[in-house]
Amino acid sequence: MVQFRLPMLPHPDEVEWSSIVNGVVTSLSVDSNSILLDVLRDQVGSLGTKRGCDMGTCGCCSVLVDGEPRLSCLTLAIEVEGSSITTVEGLSDGHHLSPIQQTFREFGGSQCGFCTPGFLVVISALLSENQRPTDEEIKSAIEGNLCRCTGFQQIVDSVREASEILVSGISIEDSTLPKSDPHPKYMEDA
Ligand code: FES
Ligand code: FES
Structure with a gap:
């Protein structure tokens, strides 16, 4: 009797990936089929980039690639290798909100x-x-x-x-100025 077997999917190659993420040169080994959303969340640690629908309909996963909005759930990481990527974490200026x-x-x-x-x-x-x-x-x-x-x-x-x-050029308030640490380690930081 002839037996049919489904072939296993080949494991994707690992490739070196390097881009500038929120102003920081970031070099990683990624699977060649990794989507940008997974690389940002799971490897870079940009948890502000949200996974909503995972199919291009909600916009939660949007990031900027060279200043242009892209859906990271529909973008292969290797497509944007070498780009400048900005996530929500990169919008503020230090402690100052945009x-x-x-x-x-x-x-x-x-x-x-x-x-x-x-x-x-x-x-x-x-x-x-x-x-x-x-x-x-x-x-x-x-x-x-x-x-x-x-x-x-x-x-x-x-x-x-x-x-x-x-x-x-006038900010609505000054409340985005850095505040004292609410959990100071030392009394002089209070
Ligand atoms: S997660 Fe919904 S568009 Fe990407
Ligand atoms: S889905 Fe809750 S603030 Fe937009």
Whole structure:
């Protein structure tokens, strides 16, 4: 009797991968079929990059590749080898939140927060190209991102306010200045 056997899938090759992630040169061995989302979360440790649908429909996994938004769940890591990759962790300036991070906090752009990294990354790309987007341009920029909490209006409001900060150069508040460590090791740090 003839026996049929399903061939085992070959194990992918390991390849050397090097890119600049949030300004840091990052070199790793990755599977040749690894998606960027897995490399960022599991190997780089960028847990701000969220896995939502894993099929290109929610926008949670958005990152910037050379300044352009990309869905990391649909991008092979080797496709973007050598690029400059920015995740949500790379948007702030040290302890100082970027304008869109400030306004998301102030205007309710984030509630449960799961979708937030994807929105922040995509909106950062919009504002770096166009500091005065119209509502239509804002909606068009975020049309690939889904949020189940906010109803979207607070997100649009947050983008408008971030635009005001960028154009006027005036921050809405000083509360993003570094704060004293709430859990100081030494009394002089308190
Ligand atoms: S996880 Fe990538 S689009 Fe949903
Ligand atoms: S804030 Fe909860 S899904 Fe967007």
